[in-house]
Amino acid sequence: MESYEVVVVGAGLVGEEMVKVLKQRKFPVKNLTILARSARKQIIDGDEYTVLPTSAEAFDGKDIAFFAGTEGEKGASQTFGWEAVKRGCFVIDNGDDFRMDDRVPLVVPEANAEDIASHQGFVSNPNCSTIQMVAALAPLHRKAKMRRVVVSTYQSVSGSGGGAVRELEKQVMEYAEGGVKTVEQYSYQILGNLIPQISSLKDEFPGYYGEEIKMIKETRKIFGVPNLPVSATCVRVPVRRGHSETINVEFEHPITPDEARKLLADEPGIVVIDDPASGKYPMPLDVEDKDETYVGRIRQDPGNPNALDIWVVADNIRKGAATNAVQIAEIAVKNGWLRRN
Ligand SMILES: NC(=O)c1ccc[n+]([C@@H]2O[C@H](COP(=O)([O-])OP(=O)(O)OC[C@H]3O[C@@H](n4cnc5c(N)ncnc54)[C@H](OP(=O)(O)O)[C@@H]3O)[C@@H](O)[C@H]2O)c1
Incomplete structure (x- = not known):
């Protein structure tokens, strides 16, 4: 070889x-x-x-x-x-x-x-948050053709590099010793907080931050659908590693949660963990060091027969x-x- x-x-x-x-x-x-x-x-x-x-x-x-x-x-x-x-x-x-x-x-x-x-x-x-979303949507798009995607992300600090991971760990130590003092990587303390800003504002989509614009433009380029309606809200969360996403996706043709579950389970590189009655769904701690994209909480949107809600988690340093x-x-x-x- x-x-x-x-x-x-x-x-x-x-x-x-x-x-x-x-x-x-x-x-x-x-x-x-x-x-x-x-x-x-x-x-x-x-x-x-x-x-x-x-x-x-x-x-x-x-x-x-x-x-x-x-x-x-x-x-x-x-x-x-x-x-x-x-x-x-x-x-x-x-x-x-x-x-x-x-x-x-x-x-x-x-x-x-x-x-x-x-x-x-x-x-x-692509950007880490785009990769895991696109990996999960690809088999569904092939079957039912996407018409619109609305995504919210919950992105770990490792997405900002090694410095941000060290800062979260330092904030944990400082908190245990009486109060957080070090706030350098983000504009705000991340421990015990959520920051609905990743990157900076850009003129091309007013009000959207850079990471959100990346998700919109990169998804369109990867799927070769230049006008695909995509809207994203990206949030930094005090998780060390692993990004999570809620995605509402509308299709041209109806697709049931069971069909979606089967398509995703048959796709190499995707793992479905979806048993809401027993509280089984993927979480960031489960996916650390894993190469696959994990999908759960696959539901019919009650307000739209052509739309599904899904939950997607992946290790941003590995698959991302x-x-x-x-x-x-x-x-x-x-x-x-x-x-x-
Ligand atoms: N973290 C994620 O989840 C993630 C996901 C997808 C993509 N990315 C992208 O992957 C890249 C690396 O991210 P990271 O999280 O690994 O960052 P990081 O932990 O901050 O590491 C950056 C590395 O880049 C090196 N470097 C910086 N400027 C350089 C230059 N001009 N020439 C050669 N080396 C240079 C640094 O060298 P020194 O060590 O010598 O300073 C350091 O080793 C970024 O573009 C990031 O946006 C990150």
């Missing part, structure tokens, strides 16, 4: 998880290079790795580069993403810098794996980031799509 020169850029929460997922899924890695801003030794999943500073030359001779650095102008993808493509790498990016770029397929394998085939060297992973990226690489390798057309 052929094996590959693999680079992981970024050694924070997602970068570390990427290294773990590559190992656990036995991705055919010939050599693994880990790049970040600063050089150091770092223990990941019990093994010590050498982390090197990122440079354009570091991508020479490499086959696949997973980008998990911070976003924006000085971030890894904007600085090195297309440079890595120029130097022959197949790039899979976790950030939002190029998700809406026409050159870049935006892929959730459960929904649009075939889009990988048209890549120009660069594929983007590292796992989805590695799955894209697995599909590219399996289908001979690694090299550009």
